[in-house]
Amino acid sequence: MPTLLHINTSPFPASSSYSRQLTDEFVRNWQESHPEGMVIARDLAASRLQPPTAEFIVAMHTPDASRTASQHAALAVSDELIAELKAADEYALGVSMHNFSIPSSLKLWIDQIARAGKTFSYENGKPEGLLRGKKATFLVATGGVYEQGTPMAGMNFIEPYLRSVFGFLGVVDVTFIYAAGTMRERYGVDRATILQPAVESIHAQFQTA
Numbered sequence: 770m771p772t773l774l775h776i777n778t779s780p781f782p783a784s785s786s787y788s789r790q791l792t793d794e795f796v797r798n799w800q801e802s803h804p805e806g807m808v809i810a811r812d813l814a815a816s817r818l819q820p821p822t823a824e825f826i827v828a829m830h831t832p833d834a835s836r837t838a839s840q841h842a843a844l845a846v847s848d849e850l851i852a853e854l855k856a857a858d859e860y861a862l863g864v865s866m867h868n869f870s871i872p873s874s875l876k877l878w879i880d881q882i883a884r885a886g887k888t889f890s891y892e893n894g895k896p897e898g899l900l901r902g903k904k905a906t907f908l909v910a911t912g913g914v915y916e917q918g919t920p921m922a923g924m925n926f927i928e929p930y931l932r933s934v935f936g937f938l939g940v941v942d943v944t945f946i947y948a949a950g951t952m953r954e955r956y957g958v959d960r961a962t963i964l965q966p967a968v969e970s971i972h973a974q975f976q977t978a
Contacts, residue, residue: 776813776861777789778872791863799975907943
């Protein structure tokens with residue numbers, strides 16, 4: 770059964786979040802293309818993940834058979850998140866730009882799922898991603914315009930970071946779709962007008978699938 774992992778990061782509800790509206794649109798199209806498919810939803814803004822603790826880090830580097838009950842408990846959330854990644858064939862992540870980079874909730878999630886022996890390995894001294902054969906679509910909302918080829922592109926740390934992290938984990942089939950210049954809504958530009966190019970890009974993905 771094809772499975773999509775649907776991740777949101779915005780602290781705002783769908784009524785006011787551009788990235789949530791984009792992921793909702795993506796999921797609707799995905800479900801139409803995969804009527805027999807399953808969607809796993811993960812709202813990182815509501816999950817309230819915690820930063821890695823010393824116990825978490827030690828537990829990660831302790832062989833499974835040698836872990837204490839406390840160490841297994843420290844890794845329980847991480848194990849759950851990694852299981853979702855492995856179960857899904859495709860990922861759709863809504864990402865709003867915070868200070869030129871990703872939301873802190875997404876960084877906390879990455880710190881939970883980037884684990885040696887689980888999502889990557891160091892076989893023969895070389896790193897190898899273990900999430901091979903997956904596809905990721907990042908639906909990004911930015912107040913300004915930071916896409917490649919624009920004057921402010923050098924301030925976009927979202928795309929190079931996520932390409933690097935997911936590539937390290939083995940996910941090299943990645944697409945970035947932008948709702949750019951969302952701050953224009955403050956000056957009277959209609960929300961649907963701002964979203965239109967990104968929505969059209971989403972539709973094009975499924976038309977060519």
